[in-house]
Amino acid sequence: MGQDRSRHAAPMRRGILRWNRGDLAILVCGFLAFLSFTFGAPLFQPSAQSHPTALARPAPLPAARTAPAAPAPSDGGAAAGAAGPAQPAEAQTPGSSEAAGPEVPAAAPPIHIRYPSAAFDVAIHPLDLDGEAQSSRTIEPPATKDGYWLTPFGVPGKGSGNTTYVIGHSWEGADAPFNHLSSAAAVGDHIEVETAAGTISYRVDSITTYLKSGLKDSAVWDMVPNRLVLISCYTEDPWGKNVVVTAYPADPQ
Template sequence: MASHCKTRQFHGGAPRSLILGRRDWLLLAACIVGLLVAWLVYGAIGPDDGRSLAGSAGTGIPTASAPAIPATPASGPAQSRPAQSGPASFGDALAVPPATGRPAGAPRAAPGPVASAPQRISYPAAGMDVVVHPLQPDADSQSIVPPETMDGYWLSTFGSPGAGSTNTTYIIGHSWEGLDAPFNHLSSAAAPGDRFAVTTATGVVEYTVDSVATYRKSTLKDSSVWTAVPNRIVLISCYTEDLWGVNLVVTASPAAGK
């Protein structure tokens, strides 16, 4: 369908549409400033490529060699979106308050076995008992994608559990849609105060959960989760109520007297 417009003919003097008053100039200046700010912000943070997929424990994880650089989002095993909707709001903050009042970044001593590679996690309160394998982040793509299994994967370029640890230990694993996978249980059962054990090559280290938190995958890479804290351990998986958009993070420290 064609459209028809009338062109108004102006007689005498310049057309009103070409005369900018003081208010027009102020509005134009505000628009230009807004575009400049948006361009600067875009240049600083880059676009969100929107490639986060369900079941990916590693989305938004930086590499150990360059922790300030965000990773490329990684895809996971689930093939369809979950039916549930996510919580009303998320941020780079705890969804569940820490169980203790210990200041962040103040590690607890870790007596016992010398720091070494983790081999198994036993978390009775969450019904979780899984084998742990070493996994080295891809230095080229800066992405961390655990194999599509129900096991746990230790990020070997970060810390190790045990005495003498100099960094945070990270263990990640997939949550699966429609399956009773061990890492799914973290979303429904993990809570501050829980205790779990990590078997290593040199012995067993017991931990107490300090906090359980949810993070949008787009913010996890820039969160304090990646602060180096000796003797701390962090478990990361996808949040089962929003596998596509949210990660669940369980943070723990060596149990007192262990």
């Protein structure tokens, strides 16, 4: 009986010891939890090295969208002021719809052109073009001394969104109005275009000669509102060159 008691006593004591250790662990965990809730912060702060985002600040609220900041100056350049110099406004093409200009009648087909200083006074007729002529810019007007308005492009007058083109033949061995574009046209001259809605005054901005082979790909064909372009053969080289007179609306002279 004595041996039996000793055999059962040891396990009982070990069982009591295991329960006491578990109870102690529960008490310690409860105590740590109490401290954590009481002081409002974790007892063990994770390291930033092992958890890179653990100490990151919360992202700020998005700010109002602004223009991108100017790039910082290079090491060799001087830093600009905080505001920086004002940038100039974009240059405007003379005669463009944005630029201020004289009042003109509503856009309407041209019927007559007078260019006093070049002894140029001609009737204007509409000239329709097929798709091939428009794309190749290779246009042959009727063999007369009048002018021909290219109808697929601009119409002179207020609200026009493109250039008005008037073309005509220069003549060898004969006096013809379009011959004078090569010999008498000058920058600053005034041209009057009579339309179905009224008369528009233009001022010559440039006189340029082009190789016939290069005219079709030149800036002459750029879409420019309210521009007037007169085109003919250049009399000093009628088979190789064209003369182009460019003008924009101006106050009457």
